[in-house]
Amino acid sequence: MNIIALIKQVPDTAQLSGTVNGLALMEDGSPRIVNPWDEYTLETAIQLKEAHNGHITVLCMGKPEAEEALKTSLAMGADEAILVSDPAFENSDSLTTARVLVAAIQKIGDFDIIVAGRSAIDGNTAATPVQVAALLDLPPISFVAELKEVDPQAKTISAVRLLDNGRETVSSQLPALISVVKEIGEPRYPSFMGIRKAAQANIPTWSLSDLGLEANQVGAAGSHVSWPRVSLPTAPEVTNEKIEGDPTEVAKILADKLIADQVI
Amino acid sequence: MPQNVFVWISQNNGEVDLTSWEALAIARQIAGDLGGQTVGLLLGQNVADLAKQAIQHGADSVFVADDPSLMSIRVQPYSAIITELVQTHEPAALILGASASGLELAAYIAAKLDLGLASDCTELSVEDGSLSAIRPALIGNLVAQIRFGDKLPHIATIRRRAFTPLEPDSSRTGEITPVGIVLEEADIPTKVESFESSSGEVSLTNAKIVVSGGRGVGGPEGFIPVQALADALGGAMGASRAAVDAGWIPYAHQVGQTGKTVQPDLYIACGISGAIQHLAGMKTSKIIVAINQDSEAPIFQHANYGIVGDLTKYLPALTEEFTRRLGK
Amino acid sequence: MDFELSEEHRMVQNMAYDFAQKEIMPIIKEHDRNHTLPVELSSKMAAQGFLAMCLPVRYGGAGMDYISMGIVSEAFEWADTSVRETLAVHLGLHTLPIFQWGTEEQKQRFLPSLATGENMACFGLTEPGAGSDVGNMNSRAHREGNHYILNGEKMWITLADVADRMMVFAKTDPEAGVRGITAFILERGWPGLTTGTIEGKLGARASNTGWINMENVSVPISHRLGEEGEGFKIAMGALDNGRFTVAAGAIGSMKFCLQESVKYATERKTFGKPIAEHQLVQQMLALMQQRIDLGELMVYKVGWMKNKGIRNTRETSMAKWYCTDAANTTANDAVQIHGAYGYSDEYHVERHLRNSKGATIYEGTSQIHQLMQAGYILEQRQDRPLRCELPAYDPDVWRAEN
Numbered sequence: 001m002n003i004i005a006l007i008k009q010v011p012d013t014a015q016l017s018g019t020v021n022g023l024a025l026m027e028d029g030s031p032r033i034v035n036p037w038d039e040y041t042l043e044t045a046i047q048l049k050e051a052h053n054g055h056i057t058v059l060c061m062g063k064p065e066a067e068e069a070l071k072t073s074l075a076m077g078a079d080e081a082i083l084v085s086d087p088a089f090e091n092s093d094s095l096t097t098a099r100v101l102v103a104a105i106q107k108i109g110d111f112d113i114i115v116a117g118r119s120a121i122d123g124n125t126a127a128t129p130v131q132v133a134a135l136l137d138l139p140p141i142s143f144v145a146e147l148k149e150v151d152p153q154a155k156t157i158s159a160v161r162l163l164d165n166g167r168e169t170v171s172s173q174l175p176a177l178i179s180v181v182k183e184i185g186e187p188r189y190p191s192f193m194g195i196r197k198a199a200q201a202n203i204p205t206w207s208l209s210d211l212g213l214e215a216n217q218v219g220a221a222g223s224h225v226s227w228p229r230v231s232l233p234t235a236p237e238v239t240n241e242k243i244e245g246d247p248t249e250v251a252k253i254l255a256d257k258l259i260a261d262q263v264i
Numbered sequence: 265m266p267q268n269v270f271v272w273i274s275q276n277n278g279e280v281d282l283t284s285w286e287a288l289a290i291a292r293q294i295a296g297d298l299g300g301q302t303v304g305l306l307l308g309q310n311v312a313d314l315a316k317q318a319i320q321h322g323a324d325s326v327f328v329a330d331d332p333s334l335m336s337i338r339v340q341p342y343s344a345i346i347t348e349l350v351q352t353h354e355p356a357a358l359i360l361g362a363s364a365s366g367l368e369l370a371a372y373i374a375a376k377l378d379l380g381l382a383s384d385c386t387e388l389s390v391e392d393g394s395l396s397a398i399r400p401a402l403i404g405n406l407v408a409q410i411r412f413g414d415k416l417p418h419i420a421t422i423r424r425r426a427f428t429p430l431e432p433d434s435s436r437t438g439e440i441t442p443v444g445i446v447l448e449e450a451d452i453p454t455k456v457e458s459f460e461s462s463s464g465e466v467s468l469t470n471a472k473i474v475v476s477g478g479r480g481v482g483g484p485e486g487f488i489p490v491q492a493l494a495d496a497l498g499g500a501m502g503a504s505r506a507a508v509d510a511g512w513i514p515y516a517h518q519v520g521q522t523g524k525t526v527q528p529d530l531y532i533a534c535g536i537s538g539a540i541q542h543l544a545g546m547k548t549s550k551i552i553v554a555i556n557q558d559s560e561a562p563i564f565q566h567a568n569y570g571i572v573g574d575l576t577k578y579l580p581a582l583t584e585e586f587t588r589r590l591g592k
Numbered sequence: 593m594d595f596e597l598s599e600e601h602r603m604v605q606n607m608a609y610d611f612a613q614k615e616i617m618p619i620i621k622e623h624d625r626n627h628t629l630p631v632e633l634s635s636k637m638a639a640q641g642f643l644a645m646c647l648p649v650r651y652g653g654a655g656m657d658y659i660s661m662g663i664v665s666e667a668f669e670w671a672d673t674s675v676r677e678t679l680a681v682h683l684g685l686h687t688l689p690i691f692q693w694g695t696e697e698q699k700q701r702f703l704p705s706l707a708t709g710e711n712m713a714c715f716g717l718t719e720p721g722a723g724s725d726v727g728n729m730n731s732r733a734h735r736e737g738n739h740y741i742l743n744g745e746k747m748w749i750t751l752a753d754v755a756d757r758m759m760v761f762a763k764t765d766p767e768a769g770v771r772g773i774t775a776f777i778l779e780r781g782w783p784g785l786t787t788g789t790i791e792g793k794l795g796a797r798a799s800n801t802g803w804i805n806m807e808n809v810s811v812p813i814s815h816r817l818g819e820e821g822e823g824f825k826i827a828m829g830a831l832d833n834g835r836f837t838v839a840a841g842a843i844g845s846m847k848f849c850l851q852e853s854v855k856y857a858t859e860r861k862t863f864g865k866p867i868a869e870h871q872l873v874q875q876m877l878a879l880m881q882q883r884i885d886l887g888e889l890m891v892y893k894v895g896w897m898k899n900k901g902i903r904n905t906r907e908t909s910m911a912k913w914y915c916t917d918a919a920n921t922t923a924n925d926a927v928q929i930h931g932a933y934g935y936s937d938e939y940h941v942e943r944h945l946r947n948s949k950g951a952t953i954y955e956g957t958s959q960i961h962q963l964m965q966a967g968y969i970l971e972q973r974q975d976r977p978l979r980c981e982l983p984a985y986d987p988d989v990w991r992a993e994n
Contacts, residue, residue: 013403013521016540018858022405036522075603094383095375121521122402125383127371130339134375139453140339142368145515158457162516163364164469165276166461168336172454182508182522183515190607192641192654196991199600224380229409230401238552242570247581250571254553255585257569263530263551264473264497264590506618558938562859 001054001152004105005045005078006116006129007038009062009069013121021232026122034069037117039187040180044147045115046077047185052152055079057108061089061100067203074198075190082108086207088215093223094123098131100218103211105136112152114177118143126179133177141176145183150174266356266416267300272346272369273318273326274361275308276337280317282470283361285429287422288322290388291359292430297390298356301325305349307342309335312440319438322430326440333449336456337365343372344446350377355417357395359388362421363469370421381419382410386426395420403521403544424469425527462516473499474528474546476519479506480535480556480575487513489579490534496586502526502546504536520545535575538563555579597663604660608667611640616671623798624672624943627791629754630798633675638709643682647691648990651699652707655991659895662840666891669841670848673947674799676841680955681750682706684833685715686759690777693818693826693980701814702777706757714755715834716746716778716804717827723748724960726824727770731762731806740764740816742776742809748954752802753789756780760804761827764820773823777815784809795946818980825978832905832982835912835955836898840891842915842951843884845944849919849926850880852941856930867929876925883918890914901984905975906968913961916951923948 012031016022024030034042045056056078060066062085070081084104092100105111114136116129126142133140146160148169158171162181190198208218216222243250243257258264269291274281288302295302304323306315308330315326329345350358350373358373360366362384374381387398395418397410412418468474475494477487487501494501502519503512519526521541531549536542538554538561546552547566554567555578564570571578597605615636623630637643646661647653661683669676687706690698705711722729731744742762746752758778765772778785784807793801818826854877857868867873890911897904923945927934934941952958967973 011402013405013540013544016405017855022402025402026406071599071603072606075607094371094381095378098375124401124403125371125381126367127374127381127383130368130371131375134343134372140368140372141454143364161364165467166459167516168459169457170454171457176453181515182518189611189640190603192604192645192656192660195600195603195607196655199598199603224378224413224415225382226411226413227401227408228411231407233400233404233407236547238566238568240564240567240570242564242572244572247573247577248585250573250578251581251585254569254571254582255589258530258551258553259589261551261568264586510618560860560933560938 001052002111003045003056004111004114005058007060008035008120009066010035010122035120041117043187071198075194081203083205088208088219091220093225094125094127096222102135116179129179139172139176142179144178144180267298268355269295270355270358272360273304273306283424285321286427287359289430290427292322307334315440320432325438329443331445341447358419360421380412384423468500471500473497473530474502475532476502478504478536484512493583496583504542537561608664612667612671620672627797629800643709644707651703657985658898662895665837665840666844670844677799680834680837682713685830686713688833689830692982711756713757714751716749716760718748720747733762733764738813740811742806746804753787761823770824774820775817775823775826795950832908835908839911839915842919845919846884846922849922853926853929887915899985909961920948
């Protein structure tokens, strides 16, 4: 079974603190991690690999430092990793990113399934995986919490999706693209053997010309949206009021205040 | 010159997702600035009377696609109909609520039609004749202003409860036009096998009031009083990642970076320390109340009201008081 | 001279710290409060391959090097000393000595089940009346045909009451002082062999510490490690490994204490400003970093020496002495910075303070190490070549399947 896993490297939000804010975290050189949702992407891909004797190719579009995220993927159990990187790709919106990923996927060749994470914690559009599916004319199955049956021979898949108001079981055809949420399973730690292999692995980088794309199809030039201004949110004015007393007193005071605030 | 604003009216089993009404409200403003009309797009099975509701909530007209193949929301048949309507009628903008389905549908349509998409917007306006959006990024630690290119329509999904719906006006009338399906059932690869509703439970992302439990509740039984308080307030119950990872409560309740983002009027955090990843999911709540044994817990810095104390004592007292006041 | 961690080492570091953060931190306070050993952690550690990480693959190990063992020790103790202690005694003090001194038959027999964690192991050297003064031990072993009969008591033994295998030391020649000590591998369940737990420790509460009692325990000759009279050298060699993990662990503890202190000091305000802006607090933070920087250099040099097969008893002793004292001082300052909150177990620093005191006592008290160092300086002490040296790290050999 040929599995393609899409991952992204994102700023390490665990480093946010009183002294490190969102803008600082976006700067070059600040700590990066595998997108938390993509740990589940990798776990899902590895479970599929183990169940179906499959082969995983991990694909990541990013700056050169994103190679570290790919090494981690290999250490977890992926077979191959490819970095798609070019200064021309910077400032791509989700659709343009999808276009680049699609070019890379087509260069990789045949696949039975593409696995992605629900969204990336920096942009959080949740759009790119769905757009990859749209461009490849694959059925997208998003917010997958559980894979019920995957049959690469019969080319069928059934999964449970986590929607806002319940759980939906769907069936569809392979090849398909799925995006996963946390419930799919706990991501395993890289094994020592995986670490050894990953440290020695050679990860190719595919650039704009390797993908056969033009500069005006990618990056800011190829995007329909841009974000000219990114700033820190204005801190809401919160007066921290401690309510003290025994439980019955506190309950009365709080109820009064919340009714006055018109939230209940 | 495109001036109309299309709004996807999201419905499930005859019940409209409230975000659709919020979308109609902001769409009217946008359409007003552009000099155009607000048009609802309603898809489903046996949904004719919902079209009238859409008019009452602000749509000037509604396109209705009513067919068994549209009974459940599926990206491919829904997108096929909406893209055809967009191509035929050339609106200036298309707005959808940022529900799970809305996010998927908007992204798919944007890709099929090669259009710009702004996701999860908290503000929408018209600047220099073009749609402009504000949205949070980096789990709420940044705010981005989004500018669209020239190609129309511009697509935006709006964050739930970021906009106020209009009061329904039963005197409003408008044209309701039926449209046909584009994809036959046989050509749709994805089938919905079943749906397990979690209602009876209030949906977290829609909720006006959320009461959440964290590590401090001590165990699965610790969520019983949390649920009781949520019930007394008519709210939804959430959880921190720590509680979910400990296996005390299912992941569907997780609020935070790898869980759900909520925007209630009132968020009560019980035994939650206030890690950045959790705050990411709830800090835009209008009023935050924190109850925790540890007076130094970071959550208190973000809470309007803080109670330092033992959950086992304060939760029942609060539940009793709110039950008394709200008569639930 | 390359001071950077290799890519492989960085990945090991990420993985180990991730494990510490996700598996140890959430449960450790509870176990520490209750003085219980987190048994579920041992099986997770085993599944991940930690228990035999620097052992060749053909014996069931992960084929990693000694520096990796140091990195993992650091990450574990960043969370708590108890988990690092398990690694120290199981891998450092029991498994590696068998790797160093065992016959091929013994290695085949003992190492695989130690590697998988099927058998957990401990190291029984200390006695109620003999800690620093190893040569004064009372345990006796006398030969009867192809068995030895062991009598004696060991005390303050980490994992004594849970381990399946115990490496114990007893005198086969009571007249010969340290040269009369012999090493044996004991198996739980043998007649006359009993164990128990010691309660009421100041620190390392989430670890099991206990006693081993031997009453006419019959030990087959197959279970004697090395020759008669080599026991002292075997024990000291084992301590070279254990001490290395202790020193590395101390670095982890110091990093945690510094990180927590910075977090607290930048948030907590007194007299109108965060306490991190008060100079006396800044001094404490600077000294913490200084100790970490110094300790790291020592610890990683020792790891490098072990990889190269260079005898490192002196350097290991120096690293252990320095790092454990430094960690104790650092934890003390961390509690001080946290003020009253540092005194409460709502925060983690008081646990590090209690834990760190133990490390200045076991595996050679700080005083013993100072005497050792003076011995080296005054040339009264010399490290002579051993009959069996700890194998150098050879990736090709260690990573081969057979």
